[in-house]
Amino acid sequence: VRPALMGGGEGLWWGPYLDVDAAPFSGAWVTPPPLSGTVLLGYPQGNFETFHEQDLALPTAQVVHSKCSMLDQAVNPSFIRVATSALTSQHASYPVNVTPLPEVPTLPPQLSSVNAESTCVLQGLPSSSITLDRPAVDGYNWRKYGQKAVKGGEYPKSYYKCTHRDCLVRKNVEHSADGRIVQIIYRGQHTHERSSKRRFKDYGGISEDLDDFSGSTDTSVRSQSDYQDYCRKPIISNGDMVGRLVEKIQDGDEQFAGSSDTQEEHDAEVRTDDGAVDDASANERCLLQ
DNA sequence: AGCCTTTGACCAGCG
DNA sequence: TCGCTGGTCAAAGGC
Numbered sequence: 001v002r003p004a005l006m007g008g009g010e011g012l013w014w015g016p017y018l019d020v021d022a023a024p025f026s027g028a029w030v031t032p033p034p035l036s037g038t039v040l041l042g043y044p045q046g047n048f049e050t051f052h053e054q055d056l057a058l059p060t061a062q063v064v065h066s067k068c069s070m071l072d073q074a075v076n077p078s079f080i081r082v083a084t085s086a087l088t089s090q091h092a093s094y095p096v097n098v099t100p101l102p103e104v105p106t107l108p109p110q111l112s113s114v115n116a117e118s119t120c121v122l123q124g125l126p127s128s129s130i131t132l133d134r135p136a137v138d139g140y141n142w143r144k145y146g147q148k149a150v151k152g153g154e155y156p157k158s159y160y161k162c163t164h165r166d167c168l169v170r171k172n173v174e175h176s177a178d179g180r181i182v183q184i185i186y187r188g189q190h191t192h193e194r195s196s197k198r199r200f201k202d203y204g205g206i207s208e209d210l211d212d213f214s215g216s217t218d219t220s221v222r223s224q225s226d227y228q229d230y231c232r233k234p235i236i237s238n239g240d241m242v243g244r245l246v247e248k249i250q251d252g253d254e255q256f257a258g259s260s261d262t263q264e265e266h267d268a269e270v271r272t273d274d275g276a277v278d279d280a281s282a283n284e285r286c287l288l289q
Numbered sequence: 290a291g292c293c294t295t296t297g298a299c300c301a302g303c304g
Numbered sequence: 305t306c307g308c309t310g311g312t313c314a315a316a317g318g319c
Binding site for chain 2: 141143144145146147158163
C-alpha cells in the first residue's frame with residue numbers, strides 16, 4: 001500500500017502507509033500514535049533517519065518550533081544547530097541554514113482527529129548529521145539490553161528499555177550498515193515524565209526551551225490549536241535532502257505516513273543541477289499539527 | 290560504585 | 305517435533 005495523499009498543506013503527504021519500502025517521498029508530517037509507533041525519515045540517497053514520536057515531538061520538535069518562531073523574526077542558524085544537535089548524538093553539532101516558510105501547512109482532518117499530540121519532524125538534514133545512536137536524547141533514559149541480527153542480516157536490531165522504575169517502555173532500534181538508525185519501533189507508553197533536564201542541557205542547553213511548551217507531559221490533552229499557536233512558522237527543508245517519513249504504528253491498526261509529489265517538485269526546484277542546495281531554500285522543515 | 294554496552298545463551302511463537 | 309526467528313536475559317567488562 002502506497003501512501004495516499006489525503007489533503008492538507010501543500011507539499012505534504014499523509015495517509016495510510018503500509019509499505020515502508022515504497023518509493024521515497026518528500027514531506028515530513030506525522031501524527032504520533034497514541035501508544036507506540038515509528039517515525040522514519042529518509043533521504044533519496046537511501047539514507048534514513050528514524051525517530052519515534054517521543055524522540056521528536058516533545059523535546060526537539062518543540063524546540064525547533066520555538067526556534068522557528070524566533071527565526072521568523074531573525075534567521076539564526078545557530079538555533080537549528082542547537083536543536084538538531086539535540087537530535088543527534090551527544091557529540092555532534094552541525095550548522096544548518098534556515099529559511100522560514102511563508103505559510104503554515106494545513107492539517108488533514110484524518111490526522112488531526114487521530115491524536116492531539118504534535119510531532120515536528122526535522123527534515124532535510126544532511127544524511128550525516130543525524131545519528132540517533134543515543135536514544136537518550138529524547139529525554140528518557142534507555143538501557144540497551146540486547147542486540148540481534150534480524151533475518152537477512154541487513155540491519156542489526158538493538159533493544160532498549162526505559163530505565164525508569166516501573167516503566168516498561170521499550171524501543172527496538174534498527175541500524176543501517178553505517179550505523180545510522182533506520183527504524184525505531186516503540187512499545188508502550190511512559191508512565192513518568194522525561195527523566196533528565198540535565199541530560200538535555202548536555203545536548204545544547206535547550207531544556208528550558210523544552211519546557212516552554214512541554215511543561216505538562218500529558219501531551220494527549222494538549223490541543224492542536226495550542227500547538228499551532230505555539231509554533232506558527234514551519235521551516236523549509238534543505239532541498240538536497242528530501243525527506244521521507246514513515247510512521248508505523250506497531251500496536252495499533254492504523255498506519256500513517258507523509259509524502260508528497262508536490263513536495264518533491266518543490267524540492268526539485270530548490271535543488272541545483274549539481275545537487276547542491278539553494279541556500280535560500282535550504283534546510284529544515286518543521287511541520288506542525 | 291553505579292550505570293552502561295556487549296554478546297552469547299535462552300525462551301517463546303510459529304510454520 | 306523440529307528448526308527458524310525475534311525478543312529477552314544476564315554475565316562480563318568498560319566508562
